[in-house]
Amino acid sequence: MGINIMCLTSAGGLPLFSRKMGNVEALPFSTIGSLNGVHMFAKSHGVSVESTQTENATVLWKEYEDSVIIIAVSILNEKRVLIDLLDTVFSAMVLSVGIDSIKNIKNIERLKRDLRVSYSTIDSIMECLDYGDRGINSSHNIFNYVETILCTEGNELQTCLDMFVERVSSMFGCVMIENCVAAATESWWDLAQMERKLLTHVLMTNTNCTIFDIPVFLPHESPTVPFRFVGVCLISSIWVGVLCGPTPDLSAVQSTAYQVWSPVLTTLKFAYQTYPRNIPHSVQIHNSVIGILLIETSIGKYLSCTNISGSKKEQKSFSEVLKTFFYQAASILVDNDDADTPSETYWCAEYHKLHALKDGNTIICSMYHSSIPTNTMRLISQQTLSLLTKDSNIHW
Numbered sequence: 162m163g164i165n166i167m168c169l170t171s172a173g174g175l176p177l178f179s180r181k182m183g184n185v186e187a188l189p190f191s192t193i194g195s196l197n198g199v200h201m202f203a204k205s206h207g208v209s210v211e212s213t214q215t216e217n218a219t220v221l222w223k224e225y226e227d228s229v230i231i232i233a234v235s236i237l238n239e240k241r242v243l244i245d246l247l248d249t250v251f252s253a254m255v256l257s258v259g260i261d262s263i264k265n266i267k268n269i270e271r272l273k274r275d276l277r278v279s280y281s282t283i284d285s286i287m288e289c290l291d292y293g294d295r296g297i298n299s300s301h302n303i304f305n306y307v308e309t310i311l312c313t314e315g316n317e318l319q320t321c322l323d324m325f326v327e328r329v330s331s332m333f334g335c336v337m338i339e340n341c342v343a344a345a346t347e348s349w350w351d352l353a354q355m356e357r358k359l360l361t362h363v364l365m366t367n368t369n370c371t372i373f374d375i376p377v378f379l380p381h382e383s384p385t386v387p388f389r390f391v392g393v394c395l396i397s398s399i400w401v402g403v404l405c406g407p408t409p410d411l412s413a414v415q416s417t418a419y420q421v422w423s424p425v426l427t428t429l430k431f432a433y434q435t436y437p438r439n440i441p442h443s444v445q446i447h448n449s450v451i452g453i454l455l456i457e458t459s460i461g462k463y464l465s466c467t468n469i470s471g472s473k474k475e476q477k478s479f480s481e482v483l484k485t486f487f488y489q490a491a492s493i494l495v496d497n498d499d500a501d502t503p504s505e506t507y508w509c510a511e512y513h514k515l516h517a518l519k520d521g522n523t524i525i526c527s528m529y530h531s532s533i534p535t536n537t538m539r540l541i542s543q544q545t546l547s548l549l550t551k552d553s554n555i556h557w
Contacts, residue, residue, distance in 0.1 A: 162292045164235040166250060166283070167193050168276075170266060171230050174201060177273055180280065182287045188234065196220065196232050212240050223247045226264045229254075238290050242488055245304045246290065249355060252380040253282045256359050260384035281366040282359065291485045301480035303487065305358050306456060306463045310341035311555040312435040313443070314428050318344040325421045326403055329391075329414050333404035336395075339436045340365045342462070353381040354461035364392050364402050374411045377404075393418040398436075399429050437468045441555060444548060447541050451513065452479040452528035454487060455549055457557070458495050459522040464549070464557070467528075482513070483526055491517035491526050507538060518542045523550065 163183020169176050174197040181187050188196075200222045203210040212221045221233045221243045231247045238246075254263060257279035258272065266272055289302040302308065312318075318336050322344045326334035332348035340361065349357065356379050367373045371394045376387040389405040391414050401418060409417070422429070435441060446453070452467040467479035490506050494517060507516040514529045516538035525546045529538060550557045 162237045164233060164238065164246075164287060164290060166246075166287070167196070167232045168250075168254070169193070169197050169230050169232070170269065171224055171228055174198070175269055177229065177269075178276055178280070180283055180287065182284065182290070183236075183292045185236065193232070196222070196234075197230065200224070200230055200232075212243075219243060221247060223251075225251045226260070228264050228266060235290070237292065239488075241492075242290065242304070246286065249286050249304060249359070250283055252355050253279050253286060253359055253362070255380040255384055256282070256363070256377050259378040259387065260380075282362045285362040285366050291481075291488050301465050301467075301484045303456075303463055303484060305354050306461050307357050307361055308341045309462050309464050310338050310343050310435055310439045311441065311464060311549070311557060312338075312343060312432045313441050313554050314432040315344055315556055317425065317428050318432060321421055321425055322346060322401065325401060325417065328417045328421065329403055329405060329409055331403045331405050333388075335361075335402055337361065337364060337400045337402065338433055339398050341436070341439065343432060350460060352379070356381055357461065360390060360402065360404075363390060364400060367392060368394070368398075368400065370394075372411065372415055374414075379404075395422050396426060396429050396433070399433060439464055439466045439468070440549065443554070444552060446545060446548070449529050449533045449541060450527055450545060451530060452483050453545065453549075454480075454483040454526040455546070455557070456487070456495075456524045456526070457522055458524065479528060483515070483528055486515045486517070486528075487526055490515075491524060494519040494524050505539065507535070509535060514538060516542050518546065520546060525549075 163181065163185035165181045165185060165188050167176065167179045176193065200210055210222055212219060218234055218236050219240055221240060222230060224230045231250055233243050233247055235243055254276060258275045262272060289304050322334055322336050323346060326332060326346055332346060335345035335349050336343045363375065373392050375390045377390045378384050378387050390402065391405055392400050392402045393415060394400055446469050450469060455464040465480050486508060490508060494504060504519040505517060508514065511531065513531050514533060515526060517524060517526045525542055527542045527545060
């Protein structure tokens with residue numbers, strides 16, 4: 162199970178890059194050329210070709226800005242998910258080089274070189290897919306939803322973050338614990354949903370240092386003029402990221418980070434103890450629940466909790482099962498505003514059961530032991546949802 166992604170120029174079909182993930186071979190240039198030829202032939206006759214199905218794969222074409230075309234060949238994933246993937250990949254390209262460089266391609270080789278900086282972000286995006294193989298290095302990341310962590314120290318982290326962004330003349334900032342947002346400014350949440358997700362991908366792929374300063378073009382907010390995305394490692398696995406203008410310089414940001422965050426190092430360490438459970442240990446979940454995926458669709462955030470018992474043995478497997486369940490079953494609830502259609506769905510498997518419940522803009526996907534009676538899952542899901550969203554000590 163896997164995927165190949167190719168990006169080519171619309172005018173001449175010249176390849177800009179190709180990426181793959183999963184148990185698939187890279188497509189030869191002749192195959193890429195043939196796939197592009199299908200699109201060009203259809204376009205020359207006034208027809209738009211969008212997708213096709215083979216015996217075991219889905220092929221998707223999508224053109225952007227009448228300048229580049231991105232092609233995906235995927236095994237397992239549905240067309241709807243692949244459309245999200247291609248849109249996000251294109252946004253990652255804009256984030257790296259700006260929309261003008263893509264709309265008006267003057268030098269192919271230079272654009273290819275400039276796009277290399279986006280490869281790690283694109284690979285991180287591809288990990289959001291469901292590969293159906295627990296051995297593949299995928300993650301439980303979900304397209305365009307930012308992962309969060311609920312810790313009792315959230316209010317104190319928020320206060321320090323607001324102080325920090327003000328001192329560096331910014332309005333956009335977040336604190337991340339193991340790639341999960343623990344606190345963020347209001348302006349950060351006001352960014353487009355895809356922009357927030359892309360910035361977390363950028364931060365995730367640059368944690369091999371202690372501080373970074375990267376120019377980014379926000380695809381919706383500022384596709385032609387770059388911001389500076391500055392990330393500072395506060396302690397191991399905890400980062401603060403801010404969007405800045407030309408000033409202050411990197412050394413000034415680092416100095417300010419030390420001044421603001423050094424007095425609360427103990428708080429940061431306590432907050433880190435919430436991971437990988439991602440919810441405070443004081444929150445007691447029903448003992449039949451072995452995993453939770455909580456999603457806020459209007460804001461674009463989610464919480465993954467698969468370490469309820471404190472054991473890491475099957476944590477990754479549980480989180481991937483929940484992601485598969487969301488993509489293949491529960492995602493139909495996201496745009497379900499029709500009062501006559503169901504607001505719940507469930508799966509029953511040999512070793513576990515899964516149940517999804519929608520309440521307003523919130524969806525909870527719960528994973529249970531297979532022994533639980535099917536008719537009791539709704540009640541426990543409702544209780545768990547109320548527990549996580551109405552606890553005064555945590556702010557979902």
